[in-house]
Amino acid sequence: MTRFRHRHLLGIEPLSREDVLAILDTADGLREVLDRPIKKVPALRGKTVVNLFYEASTRTRASFEVAEKVLSADSLTIATATSSVTKGETLLDTARNLEAMNPDMIVVRHASSGAPHFLARHCKSAIVNAGDGAHEHPTQALLDALTLRQKKGRLEGLTVAIVGDLLHSRVARSNLWLLTKLGASVRLCAPPTLVPPGLGALAPVTHDIDEAVRGADAIMMLRIQSERMAGGFVPSLREYHARYGLTAARMRHAKKDALIMHPGPMNRGVEIASEVADGPWSVILDQVTNGVAVRMAVLYLLLGGAPEASL
Amino acid sequence: MSAIVVKGGRVVDPAHDIDGPADVRIENGRIVAVGKRIPTRGATVLEARGRVVCPGFIDLHTHLREPGREDKETIATGTRAAAAGGFTAVCAMPNTEPVNDTAGITRAILERARTDGAVRVYPIGAITRGSKGEELAEYGDLREAGCVAVSDDGRPVASARVMRRALEYAQAFGLTVIDHCEEPSLTEKAPMNEGPVATLLGLRGWPGAAEAVMVERDVLLAELTGGKVHIAHISTAASVDAVRRGKRRGVRVTAEATPHHLLLTDQVVRDTEYDTATKMNPPLRAEADRLAVIEGLRDGTIDCIATDHAPHTVDDKKVEFDQAAFGIVGLETAVALCLDRLVRTGIVSVPRLVELLSTHPARVLGLPGGSLALGAPGDLTILDLDRERTVDPARFQSKGRNTPYGGWTLRGWPVATIVGGTVAWQDTAVGAPRRRSDRRRAPSRRRAGGS
Ligand SMILES: [Zn+2]
Numbered sequence A: 001m002t003r004f005r006h007r008h009l010l011g012i013e014p015l016s017r018e019d020v021l022a023i024l025d026t027a028d029g030l031r032e033v034l035d036r037p038i039k040k041v042p043a044l045r046g047k048t049v050v051n052l053f054y055e056a057s058t059r060t061r062a063s064f065e066v067a068e069k070v071l072s073a074d075s076l077t078i079a080t081a082t083s084s085v086t087k088g089e090t091l092l093d094t095a096r097n098l099e100a101m102n103p104d105m106i107v108v109r110h111a112s113s114g115a116p117h118f119l120a121r122h123c124k125s126a127i128v129n130a131g132d133g134a135h136e137h138p139t140q141a142l143l144d145a146l147t148l149r150q151k152k153g154r155l156e157g158l159t160v161a162i163v164g165d166l167l168h169s170r171v172a173r174s175n176l177w178l179l180t181k182l183g184a185s186v187r188l189c190a191p192p193t194l195v196p197p198g199l200g201a202l203a204p205v206t207h208d209i210d211e212a213v214r215g216a217d218a219i220m221m222l223r224i225q226s227e228r229m230a231g232g233f234v235p236s237l238r239e240y241h242a243r244y245g246l247t248a249a250r251m252r253h254a255k256k257d258a259l260i261m262h263p264g265p266m267n268r269g270v271e272i273a274s275e276v277a278d279g280p281w282s283v284i285l286d287q288v289t290n291g292v293a294v295r296m297a298v299l300y301l302l303l304g305g306a307p308e309a310s311l
Numbered sequence B: 001m002s003a004i005v006v007k008g009g010r011v012v013d014p015a016h017d018i019d020g021p022a023d024v025r026i027e028n029g030r031i032v033a034v035g036k037r038i039p040t041r042g043a044t045v046l047e048a049r050g051r052v053v054c055p056g057f058i059d060l061h062t063h064l065r066e067p068g069r070e071d072k073e074t075i076a077t078g079t080r081a082a083a084a085g086g087f088t089a090v091c092a093m094p095n096t097e098p099v100n101d102t103a104g105i106t107r108a109i110l111e112r113a114r115t116d117g118a119v120r121v122y123p124i125g126a127i128t129r130g131s132k133g134e135e136l137a138e139y140g141d142l143r144e145a146g147c148v149a150v151s152d153d154g155r156p157v158a159s160a161r162v163m164r165r166a167l168e169y170a171q172a173f174g175l176t177v178i179d180h181c182e183e184p185s186l187t188e189k190a191p192m193n194e195g196p197v198a199t200l201l202g203l204r205g206w207p208g209a210a211e212a213v214m215v216e217r218d219v220l221l222a223e224l225t226g227g228k229v230h231i232a233h234i235s236t237a238a239s240v241d242a243v244r245r246g247k248r249r250g251v252r253v254t255a256e257a258t259p260h261h262l263l264l265t266d267q268v269v270r271d272t273e274y275d276t277a278t279k280m281n282p283p284l285r286a287e288a289d290r291l292a293v294i295e296g297l298r299d300g301t302i303d304c305i306a307t308d309h310a311p312h313t314v315d316d317k318k319v320e321f322d323q324a325a326f327g328i329v330g331l332e333t334a335v336a337l338c339l340d341r342l343v344r345t346g347i348v349s350v351p352r353l354v355e356l357l358s359t360h361p362a363r364v365l366g367l368p369g370g371s372l373a374l375g376a377p378g379d380l381t382i383l384d385l386d387r388e389r390t391v392d393p394a395r396f397q398s399k400g401r402n403t404p405y406g407g408w409t410l411r412g413w414p415v416a417t418i419v420g421g422t423v424a425w426q427d428t429a430v431g432a433p434r435r436r437s438d439r440r441r442a443p444s445r446r447r448a449g450g451s
Helices: A017-035 A059-070 A091-099 A115-122 A138-152 A170-181 A209-213 A237-244 A284-302 B075-084 B103-116 B139-145 B160-173 B196-201 B208-225 B237-248 B259-263 B267-271 B287-299 B334-343 B350-365
Strands: A048-053 A074-079 A105-110 A126-132 A159-163 A185-189 A218-221 A259-261 B003-013 B018-027 B030-035 B044-047 B052-055 B057-062 B087-092 B120-123 B149-151 B176-179 B229-231 B253-257 B380-390 B409-419 B422-426
Touching (some): A059 A138, A115 A126, A138 A218, A138 A259, A159 A209, B057 B075, B087 B409, B139 B160, B196 B267, B208 B229, B253 B350
Parallel strands (some): A048 A074, A105 A126, B003 B052, B057 B087, B087 B120, B149 B176, B176 B229
Antiparallel strands (some): B018 B030
16 A cells, blocks of 8 residues: 655645545545544554644634544644734744644644645644635545545536635635546636636636536535625625525526535525525535544545555 | 056947947046057056946846845945945835935935945935825925935825826926836735736735736826836736837836846746745736736837845745735846846847846936946946856845745856946956956956856
8 A cells, every 4th residue: 555645735736636536535434433432543643733723713623623533643722812823923933833842743724825835844744734815725625525425426527516705715726626636527606706817717617606506416605704795896795695695496406416515604694595504405514524534534644644544 | 546447348338339349447436438458557457358348237126225124134235235236326215214205314325325335326215205105205305315216116106196296296306206006906915916826826916907007097197297207117018018108109108127027927936835035016927928028128118127126034034925025135136137038048138238227227317327428437337148156045245035046047147346446346256356567367267166
């Protein structure tokens, strides 16, 4: 069994199709641990992981923490509100201080695109990107892919619509890379103000949600933040919901067995109606469970485990 | 009497259409003779065989940071960097702390330049008080104190009304208005060029149109007022086109381009994985823009090459990309980059490069220098087109190390800088100037000190 050849996980873009499959297959193997009565394996005993979160995040942070515990890593979490970060210490100083404790890995969430690359350049530890600005959120894309593969049995040939704030979304970028690497076809949908230039070269873009949903195997809804109204990107949440919100009525255009995904946290009544979020199409809660499995796989592979492990 | 004769070089003086072997004699700080076999009696002799001798290069766009940000650069270190880069004069942008918006600050800068400066310093005053873009600064006082132009560089003049008044009022004192063209409502918190690369990197985009709308505006306002506007660091195809059309109509508009906008594109931000040495304002643009700027350089739309030398401390740059300061140092790499990447590739000739770096900068702001006319300042830049050296930021004279060119091996370097008849800097690998009595030949292995 070959070892996973990357030192860091900075994004999906630099990964090969084989790399992605290695992570997904390993996650499949590890997920079974989560169903055991004693959810703990010694795979990462003696390894130290620091979760460095510069942005509020409940689910990603909790998901990494659970993954670390299940694998028996020693971990500690530093979030902005509880660290010297708020006192104006630089990212590099904070990271160097943490490095003095000799961690094996730093999991970083940061509002600045490229912050994980910056750490990777200046630190000795393995760096995992837990979301950087509008750049990438690789573990989110991996868990989305894992969920799709479980539900549909494959990724190749699927049609996936990604709908919402494409301009500011790292989830959209990571998913776009991942899905196209694995042979799914992606459609993007947003109002023109929320489509960054050049994205159309990577996947077709439409401004009509009905067109995006029609015949799709899965629909990924992106969160729209209320500050986008202030930025003049859309006139009102009301109009956004009317034109770009996913409602049960719109789901009539989708395939019968289409899946609805959302990286969370959801704005019910804005980008997604509750009847859809809680409806039969929704796999939003499966995404959460799979999130732990892919993060276990990433930790395990980067810290020296062999792909497709079963423990 | 002090005298120096630069002997046997290829003298290039576009102002007088000179390009050929000649000697240049400087006495008491002024050019007194240019021609064949000029007497060397009583003079220090600088052997320049195989080298190119030009009127001293003038940088229209330098941030010396003093007063106020001496941690980034001082007049002493910045002018030493200029000398080491082949510049005999720099125009100092006013965005110091405080902003150079009053005669007292201008005089203080000139006084410091007199005591500490390795090359000439021409201060640029602010367009508006505090460069806040609201009330005009006192141009009469600034001019009298020694300012050679006005600019709010680093900040745009957002109000068209203020720009109009500046272009009108500056005419009373013969001042050119240098504008940093950026429509601020389109560039908020944007660290790089808007386009596919920024999209992939997830960085906010600074669209080229934010520059071009201001260039168009400035050209129209210069036309309206009859004022003289100079476009700083032009970086987009549409901006070049606006200047070209303006010139065709007879508008008094000139423009400069930086080496980085001529040589690099936004792709390097991605290639270097968010290296903050690739972050500047205006940002590196798309390839089509870069080619349009080069075309503007070729067809005469762009008058000058200027460095936008912007030194920063390590702390200003060793942070997240969107948090980092804008700008790179340029004085010690600009000439070599131009020689290697523009002259050696045939994009511009040596005389054209001298025009871009000396003749035109002097003409644009009405500065002394820029030619080897008899009586002109005795400022010379001497180039060795074959010298090869690798850029090593650790050896910069500038305090700033923020450059994307570290490790680049370039062929064609300045080897000596003469200011007012005195050698301000000389490449140690080239050998010292010798007295007349010294019959030893100049070292022929000029690349001996390379790398
Ligand atoms: Zn500027």
